[in-house]
Amino acid sequence: MNAKKQPINERFRGYLPVIVDIETAGFNPKKNPLLEIAAIVVEYNEDMQLTITESHSKAIIPFDNAELDQAALDFTGIKPFHPFRMAIAEKTALQEIFKPIKEAVKRNECTRAILVGHNPAFDLSFLNAALHRSKIKRSPFHPFSSFDTATLGGLAYGQTVLAKAAKKAGLEWDNNKAHSALYDAQQTAELFCGIVNRWQALSNLEEHK
Secondary structure, three states: OOHHHOOHHHHOOOEEEEEEEEEEOOOOOOOOOEEEEEEEEEEEOOOOOEEEEEEEEEEEOOOOOOOOOHHHHHHHOOOOOOHHHOOEOHHHHHHHHHHHHHHHHHHOOOOEEEEEEOOHHHHHHHHHHHHHHHOOOOOOEEEEEEEEHHHHHHHHHOOOOHHHHHHHOOOOOOOOOOOOHHHHHHHHHHHHHHHHHHHHHHHHHHHOO
16 A cells, blocks of 8 residues: 555545644743744655654744743753844744645645644644734644644553653653754654554554454
8 A cells, every 4th residue: 555545634634744842931822932843744655654754943033022931941941032043033934834834735635734742732822822923814733623642642652751752662862952842843753653653553453353
């Protein structure tokens, strides 16, 4: 079987899973700014294995009058106004991140993307707040539905913490790289793909009994 015989839109009810991680300067999506966003596109390969095909990330300039929580900055290690961050405006960052996602949605004949995240309610709340501030009306993502790898990790490996679930799944984990949006998104994507592929393998075994 190849990917053309079962496109990904038939696997996830018309949605394209896109793994997202967001780093912020606090916990309030209306007051604290979004500082980094990363998005990972996953698609089937020729062996019908879900795999990472694209990775995108942007550093973002805090919006005007944003409140920055120093404890959150200490936790992530992000220095929001450092010139080497090459940060761009929030609206521009979202538009540039959305472009390849929309192309992937179209390429896979999906209706829209669905956000996959580790405890994704946090990421989705910040994304939706940023969309509202930026007056972007056409997001590729479903506005409230999501897939949660914390739940999936608990089911598959008995671990809900990303680092522990990743290790249980046989992935390498570097604490020095953690809390970067791109690194966390990549690890979350690997975890998600591994669980989906593992489930598919188990389903195939059941069908052949």
